[in-house]
Amino acid sequence: MEALLADAEFVIMSVIWMFVQLIQIYCKNNAKLSIIIPHLIKQPLRKFVEQFEDGSILMLKSDIPIIDQILILLYHLYPKRVLRKNIYKALPGVSYKTISSTLSKLKKRRLIHENESGVILSRLGIERAENVLNKFGYHTN
């Protein structure tokens, strides 16, 4: 898995490198170049969720509604079920009460299913999470 990740990151940066070369050839406007090139280079770093070697997870994007953060987190980990305590750990700074009330809302809307093994997105939940991600401009299929 780690070798595949290295390959993936290498090819992403190679593609971006090719784009930067093309832009440098055809864009003679330095002001534009100074906006476009940093944007391209920083783009791949905008990962939403990071998973660590011990299996713990961290939601990296904290400036969006909690409900969206939980949907993205569950989508990222699908089809694994996630325990409430692990959702709480993945969203530092968010109270357990807020997470519980958000999960209740999601349950009422039939977007998640919960049992003793944890929480998982329902089909409706997957659809909703994909809508959230599409709002960021990411294809989910």
Added chain:
Amino acid sequence: MDNRETFKEDKDRIINEIINLLKHEFDSEALLIIYDEYTKMLSSYLIGNEYDKVILHAARISEVLMAAIYSRYIGNKVDYNKVYFWKLCDALKDLPKKCAEDEILTLVIPSVAESIYRIRSKNV
């Protein structure tokens, strides 16, 4: 407007800027395919951790980009669904290099595209 929309608008604006810069030089169909594959490549990485798909999308970008550069030099439009990648790279590398731009487009970029393609072949 919430920050999701701002983020997407910002991203779309930059992508449109890039397409506008390149559309006078390269076939617009190729640019659209590359844009679509680029978005999918990043999504596979950012959302799904689907690294094998990342590599496939990057290889497709390399393929279409080589075809677009070839078309720009030779004048014949290449069918983007039937790209003979290695043949195109060899043909590009054989073209005369009259300036730095030729050097980058027909030698340096093809070499990087070949590396991406080799990684795809290793993983398929």
